[in-house]
Amino acid sequence: MVSVRKSHQMSSESFENWLADLDLSAHKSQAIEALWNSLKDVFADNYAAEKKALEMVEILASLNLDRESLCAAMLVPLIENEVIALDSIEENHGKAIFTLVKGVHQMDAIRSLQQPSGTKFASGQIDNLRRMLLSMVEDVRAVVIKLAERVCNLIAVKDADEETRVLAAKETAAIYAPLANRLGIGQLKWELEDISFRYLHPVTYKNIAKLLDEKRLDREQYMLNFVQSIQDKLDELGIKGKVYGRPKHIYSIWKKMQQKSLDFTQLYDVRAMRIVVEQLQDCYGALGIVHTNWKHLPSEFDDYVATPKPNGYQSIHTVVLGPEGKSVEIQIRTQQMDDDAELGVAAHWRYKEGSASGKVGGFDEKINWLRKLLQWQEDVSDSDELVDELRNEVFEDRIYVFTPNGDVIDLPNGSTPLDFAYYIHSNVGNRCTGAKVDGRIVPFTYKLKTGEQLEILTSKNSKPGRDWLNPNLGYIFTARARSKVQHFFKLLDKDKHIQTGKEQLDSEIQRLDLSGVDFTPAMFKRFNANNITELHAAIGNGSVKLAQVVNQLQFQLEKSKPVAEIDPKLVIRQQAEKQHVDSNGITVSGVGNLLTHMAKCCQPVPGDTIEGFITQGRGISIHRKDCDQLQNLLSQSPERLVEVQWGNIHKHVYQAAIQITAGDRQGLLRDVTTIIANEKTNVLDMSSRLDNKHHLYIMEFKLEVANNEILERLINKINQIDEIMSVTRIRS
Known part of the structure; x- marks a missing residue:
């Protein structure tokens, strides 16, 4: 009872029969046929692209996607194989289809997320991910087309060498199957998981398939009889609904065996059926019929109708002991819930011809997490945080917990009370003093679990601790919460930066006798400040160099x-x-x-x-x-400006200042001054300081030299001393 798509064999001659079998609406069929005719000559020389294009259209047609999506899917393989240029699509096929194909192409950026956690991402990769996110939010159909393409790619490597199959399967299991799950497209999720599992664990896959097949005929007859019994009882009570057996997916069977440490014979849901009713209240009516007539197992009951899964999935799950005492898993849901579970976002995309209107209930909620992520990433200072949060949102397991008001909050598995608090609002997190889970006090490091109700305790005088940012202590799991704590301390440190910057600037103004110079609006604007306080803060945090401000003051003095x-x-x-x-x-x-x-x-x-x-x-x-x-x-x-040059200079000496940055070691100053003395260079002034934060020793020398050649020679010799990191000319 395993549903796995077979590679679709197609020739140009059978196109009309193939199109008829898809049973599309007239306008979809006409659009596909017209596009096929325009590309027929191109496909004639590119059989692989033709085959893949038709398979993608077939997959998307089964998901009920619109005309533009089907046309875009037919063009994607030609773009990927560089048979036609992306830029040519808008002119030949319209802007809407061009935008879709471009969005599918931008989805390639998601592959970079397979890099190990902690990998430093290049700015180009981050930009590609941002463009991909924007494309996903603007038109999620591009994601669905990309997932369909991945199914085709996975099927295509069936006869390739093992290394190629395993590589494709690992990428699919790590990226594309979780993405299909996050968007609620169960029909593609199961297919991607099963094919990947077959490539990664061929022996285990065959063993489970064999066990499923051994008593397949007996199991199917048993299910037919049980399905009819339930259907009859629904009809007796006037509940309109359909009852049918459903295929079991090998990957889900294996996963349940691993999670629960069960043998195949101990599984409850090898025999499975689904009841699809018309009205929400009928779900519970059908549940009452099932539980009244057959004993159920309370430990296996889940009501995802009342409490949907993070990706929006809704259904009632129960396991009953049917005829002969055999366990049977039953899912009960409405037709809308069934469409949502199998088609996900595709179930909510109802385009009117030529416009992007017509999306119906539930769609916005399906991709709301994407919008939040896109909005949040615009505020983060560290681009790598975007990568971490995207991984958390898409590829990590999810949990859902409740607020005291009963609202459901969707978080990555591993989240803590502080992650929850900062998800609600920055002020809730910043003022958090404690947390209660189901009425009991828990530590900030507590790992939240699905179904728990969380209450955050706050105080207006409370503030975050810097140790919250220590990843080894486990206070915070999500990049979003970490970013908000960092932002708090950035603002907290502002007063310190203002004081530091003011002291540094006042000292230079006094030393250079610049106290009579006024700060002008133009000067503030030059340094992206609105007033003197902001300028002090910028100097204090290092975003504006003190020397730049002093130079500008000197310039103002010259003008005045x-x-x-x-x-x-x-x-x-x-x-x-x-x-x-x-x-x-x-x-x-x-x-x-x-x-x-x-x-x-x-x-x-x-x-x-x-x-x-x-x-x-x-x-x-x-x-x-x-x-x-x-x-x-x-x-x-x-x-x-006036032309000048060096004239008679042999009798003159000139002042120059250098700064030396080095590791702190014994004897360093002696080594530097020895070289200066050997060059017969006079030292007018010398100062030094220790940078404890970076463990550096910084020395500044004011020298008298005859010319640049002597100064450069001196700098080169000092640079050769052990532990010297840099020697640069500076203002005295």
């Missing part, structure tokens, strides 16, 4: 000074006439007897490429050509 006596136009006119070498060893083209000074922002030394900037009242400031501050000045006053 009185207009210089120097006429830039006069300087430019005179550049070709004369040159002058000043006391700093700088040759200024076209200007004589003009004061120059070395810019503190970049501290150029001979050998650096330099440029001059005519200041207002302080002569010409000499900058390295790559100086950020110079670029800021020139963006405002490009006419003040």
Whole structure:
């Protein structure tokens, strides 16, 4: 009694018969036939794509999908085999079908989720997953088409080598079957599971199939008689419904044997039937008939009508001892519930021709988890959290627990009371002081179970503990809750960052005598801040560099000074006439007897490429050509640029500052100063500090050097010392 789809053999000549057998509506048949005729020549040279296209259409037709889905399914194999280009579909077949095919193509991103947990995902993979999520939410039909394609792919590797079969089966069992289950498409879920199981465990599969087949005729006759008995009793009481035996799936049999440590002969549901009624109240009427006439096993009773499964599944399950004392599993549900269980989201997709309207009851709830996930991922700072949460939502086992008001909350298996609290609302989680499960106090590390009622205890003075973020302590399971706790502490640390940033900025303003400079709205905007407090916070948390702010203040100071006596136009006119070498060893083209000074922002030394900037009242400031501050000045006053070069420099020395970052070890300072002394370089100032957080030793030296060549040689030699990580030039 195992239902497994066989590979569909199809030739072009039998297309009309095949189409008739599908028993589609007229508009669907006409659309498929027209598309087939337009692709006939392409399929003639691509038999594998043709065969797969027809099989996909057949699967989707059995799910009652719409015309656009069937047409898209026929095109997907041609795109995958690169027979036709994706971009050509919109022009030839319309935007709706193009969007569907593109969505199916984007579903390939889901395969990356098979990487081991903890794997660092590339930004491109994360972007692909986001696009896939958006595509799934916008049109879930793309997911159904992808699942149908996976069934075809799985069948196609039946005669391939074992490695290929096993690889395809593992991917299906890990990704596609759970996705079909999450979307409630039981018809595809069972098929994907059974074929995968056959490839992964061929011996076990054959053994169970053999056991099912041994007494198949006796079992079928038994079931026919029992089905008729129940049907007669329903008719007697005027309950309209159909009773029939249902096929058992080998994977589900094996899974139950594993979970309950049972032998095949101990299983209750090898014999199974289903009662499908018209009205909800008839479900319980039929249940009453069954339990009145045959003894039931209370331990095997589940009412998923009153309490649906996380994926929306509804049905009453019971096991009774039928004639001859043999156990029989019975499922009782309405026709709508039956459609939902077998077709899932496909049962709710009723497209009107040419529009995306017509979705009926229950569809939004089916994909509400997708919408929540898509909305949540826009707020997370760590992209890998998206991967973890997507795995939890789709591929992990689910539990459902109740709020005190009786609302059902769907969570990943392994969730704790804190996961529940943060699912309800961030404030509930942040103020959580305790939790009650079914009226009893439980620790935050308690693992919730299906059917439990949860009450969260809160206090307005309570706040999260930083140890909640420790994965080894088990307080939080979901990435969503973890992200919300991290966000709380980010806001909590803001006051500390404001104070730190203010102290750092005030210190630099005092040191550089910039207290008279006003902060302008333009300056705040430059650093994505609305006011001085936000700027302090940005400096304190490191998102804005202190040096950038100071450079901007210095620029403001330059602009605010009185207009210089120097006429830039006069300087430019005179550049070709004369040159002058000043006391700093700088040759200024076209200007004589003009004061120059070395810019503190970049501290150029001979050998650096330099440029001059005519200041207002302080002569010409000499900058390295790559100086950020110079670029800021020139963006405002490009006419003040003046050509300069190093002149007679052999009698001059220049100040330069370097920062050394190293591991903390004994004798490090001695080794550095020895090299500086050997280079006959004078040290004007030196400071050091220990970075305890990162276990680093940071030294800063203010030096006198004759030129850039000496400075570079010194830096290279220091870099060769053990434990040195970096040596860079900085402002003094």
